[in-house]
Amino acid sequence: MEVKELHAPGHRACPGCGCAIAVKIILRETGPNTIIVSPTGCLETFTSPIRSSSWEVPWIHSLFENAPAIATGVLAGLNSQGNPNGTKVVAIGGDGGTYDIGMGSLSGMFERKDDILYICYDNEAYMNTGIQGSSATPLGAGTTTTPVTGDSFGKMVEKKDMVAIALAHGVPYVATASIANLADLKKKVRKGMDNPGPAFILMLTPCNVGWGYEPEETVELARKAVETGLFPIVEFENGNMVSALKIRPVPVEEYLKPQKRYQHLFKNDKFEDVLKAIRKKAEDNIKKFGLA
Amino acid sequence: MKGKTAILEGSRAVAEAVRACRPDVISVYPITPQTHILEDLARFVSSGQLKSQFVRADSEFSAASIVYGASAAGARAYTASASQGLLLMNEVIYAMASTRLPVVLTAVNRAISAPITIQPDHQDTMSLRDTGALQIHVESLQEAYDAHVQSFRIAEDPEVLLPIFICMDGWVLSHSYEPVTVFPDEAISEFAGTFQPVQKLDPAKPLTYGSYADQDVLMEYRYALMLAQEKAREKIRSVTKEYKEVFGHFDGDLIDTHRTEDAEIILVAMGSMVSTIRAAVDELRAEGRKVGLVKVRTFRPFPEEEIIKACGKAPLIAVLDKSLSVNTGGILATEIKAAFYGNPVQPVIVPFMAGLGGKEVNRRVIKEIVDIACRAGDKQGPRGDTIWMGLDHGFFS
Numbered sequence A: 001m002e003v004k005e006l007h008a009p010g011h012r013a014c015p016g017c018g019c020a021i022a023v024k025i026i027l028r029e030t031g032p033n034t035i036i037v038s039p040t041g042c043l044e045t046f047t048s049p050i051r052s053s054s055w056e057v058p059w060i061h062s063l064f065e066n067a068p069a070i071a072t073g074v075l076a077g078l079n080s081q082g083n084p085n086g087t088k089v090v091a092i093g094g095d096g097g098t099y100d101i102g103m104g105s106l107s108g109m110f111e112r113k114d115d116i117l118y119i120c121y122d123n124e125a126y127m128n129t130g131i132q133g134s135s136a137t138p139l140g141a142g143t144t145t146t147p148v149t150g151d152s153f154g155k156m157v158e159k160k161d162m163v164a165i166a167l168a169h170g171v172p173y174v175a176t177a178s179i180a181n182l183a184d185l186k187k188k189v190r191k192g193m194d195n196p197g198p199a200f201i202l203m204l205t206p207c208n209v210g211w212g213y214e215p216e217e218t219v220e221l222a223r224k225a226v227e228t229g230l231f232p233i234v235e236f237e238n239g240n241m242v243s244a245l246k247i248r249p250v251p252v253e254e255y256l257k258p259q260k261r262y263q264h265l266f267k268n269d270k271f272e273d274v275l276k277a278i279r280k281k282a283e284d285n286i287k288k289f290g291l292a
Numbered sequence B: 001m002k003g004k005t006a007i008l009e010g011s012r013a014v015a016e017a018v019r020a021c022r023p024d025v026i027s028v029y030p031i032t033p034q035t036h037i038l039e040d041l042a043r044f045v046s047s048g049q050l051k052s053q054f055v056r057a058d059s060e061f062s063a064a065s066i067v068y069g070a071s072a073a074g075a076r077a078y079t080a081s082a083s084q085g086l087l088l089m090n091e092v093i094y095a096m097a098s099t100r101l102p103v104v105l106t107a108v109n110r111a112i113s114a115p116i117t118i119q120p121d122h123q124d125t126m127s128l129r130d131t132g133a134l135q136i137h138v139e140s141l142q143e144a145y146d147a148h149v150q151s152f153r154i155a156e157d158p159e160v161l162l163p164i165f166i167c168m169d170g171w172v173l174s175h176s177y178e179p180v181t182v183f184p185d186e187a188i189s190e191f192a193g194t195f196q197p198v199q200k201l202d203p204a205k206p207l208t209y210g211s212y213a214d215q216d217v218l219m220e221y222r223y224a225l226m227l228a229q230e231k232a233r234e235k236i237r238s239v240t241k242e243y244k245e246v247f248g249h250f251d252g253d254l255i256d257t258h259r260t261e262d263a264e265i266i267l268v269a270m271g272s273m274v275s276t277i278r279a280a281v282d283e284l285r286a287e288g289r290k291v292g293l294v295k296v297r298t299f300r301p302f303p304e305e306e307i308i309k310a311c312g313k314a315p316l317i318a319v320l321d322k323s324l325s326v327n328t329g330g331i332l333a334t335e336i337k338a339a340f341y342g343n344p345v346q347p348v349i350v351p352f353m354a355g356l357g358g359k360e361v362n363r364r365v366i367k368e369i370v371d372i373a374c375r376a377g378d379k380q381g382p383r384g385d386t387i388w389m390g391l392d393h394g395f396f397s
Ligand SMILES: Cc1ncc(C[n+]2csc(CCOP(=O)(O)OP(=O)(O)O)c2C)c(N)n1
Pocket: A040, A041, A042, A043, A064, A065, A093, A094, A095, A096, A097, A098, A123, A124, A125, A126, A127, A128, A129, A134
């Protein structure tokens, strides 16, 4: 059967783009009765060139820092007209637009309990502007603004914990998902849409250009992030964990080694502590969420 | 139509007008001296007098973004702000205008930090003058009420589709009490009509808003804003005229004039200061001095032709500014000078900085301005420096 993709092919994403894979699948689940909101970033750039949009659903981008507020406004606009068809509002934004510059706006959307599904595609850096570090860039990862040079080993501090931040706001549905498990991603999108009030889904979407690996390895790396324990697949309803994907943990090196952004960690003994910290992060996750 | 005249606070007059125009979505963030409008509207909505979606925002940036999203979804949308809040909205307003979203915004004019102050001047809205949003400056509480009623129709006209700022001086207008004639909500609602968007975010007809563009599109978007502001000129005129026919009030269309016919010096200004100038002009006329006044009501679209026509053959013009473009001078004066470029009549234009940061401008100051301008007119060429009224030179020693 041929499916009409609501995120149409022919867009300008790089080959191997994890975000592009995710968005196609997300839209299969949201269906056409959905309005999508995106902040500035790769997704906006590669999908929306004027006169060649790849969006087959209504889509709106305004600025980098305001996607959650735009989404709130769209919802208020729909509700003010009675929203007779029950159209849903879904925001899809990058880590920069979510963890950093859009944080205030997202916090407002969470606090108001607006009925919006917010999905973050986390490629762990500002990719659209050429791989600068964001607060989602993990410890030890090299980017152009967390450079690897001298004693600097890339990002010197840990990544922000977005799941905890969403939970701290009392967001009723919070989950993580992976492009290595599309059925699970779809199921969570559905739950996030059906759940009244705000929902937050965090997806790790590898970026071959920014992370430095071959395009065909995108899904495999997404899988390894999960299997190492570095990106736990978890789900919370009303603050309670309702599911956590069990793993048979593999060493973090299997995830880190194929990526250029972590190469320095394996070339110089002085970064052994960083590797240790990354291993510990995986172990802590496994313990915290009971993954193994 | 007969209205009811009551002593109202300026903010309340605005809130009354906004309520009667029935915006579908309201999102406003608190900032002095705008807050009374926000509080009045919050009460109207929670008491059921107004059926709007009232959305608390986490910042002005978000408030502007919320009404942006609402407008794109086809809703009539309203916000208000002042000073730092307007500056925080700046990026959103540019995108809003270019996306052609007709949001109505009350700008309660207040100075910009630093030093932080809550005094009124026009620096805040002037900082947004190039966004594409329309800007109407009002002089009185009655005009604030009238202009708000008119604003939705002007902004939402299919040939205009631009955000509109109704600019009113903080405190002097927002917090003062004056007799204001308000009309029954039903009559105002009928006049204001409802928003009929030409397009909106709608799954039945999926559109992409906020596209990425390469080099061949942005200039066209900007040019379209120029055209839309031209259309707004006609629209402002026709709506104010119709308002006069229905409600009997007329505050001027793009400009208003007072005793300009045979004037030898004309004062040009915007906002609440205009009322003070009116009184001063009458007093000076009584002394036999040929003084006139041009009130610039719409700063955007800028009424070049109207100003030139109103100034006629007057040899001298004094422009009173409440905003500054550093190293160039008063912003209104700069635009007035530009308007006269190439005009057969070339008056001497003397720019005054009067009222920046809330510095006192009373009738005495106005008369001083007239005297200074007359003296300067004798010796000063058209490129005269800005004269700063009430500047404390001791501050710099
Ligand atoms: C206010 C503002 N600051 C900075 C930028 C430049 N900018 C555009 S996209 C982007 C990075 C986006 O990063 P992210 O949200 O992680 O999305 P990605 O590009 O990685 O998909 C930046 C910094 C901007 N457009 N607006």
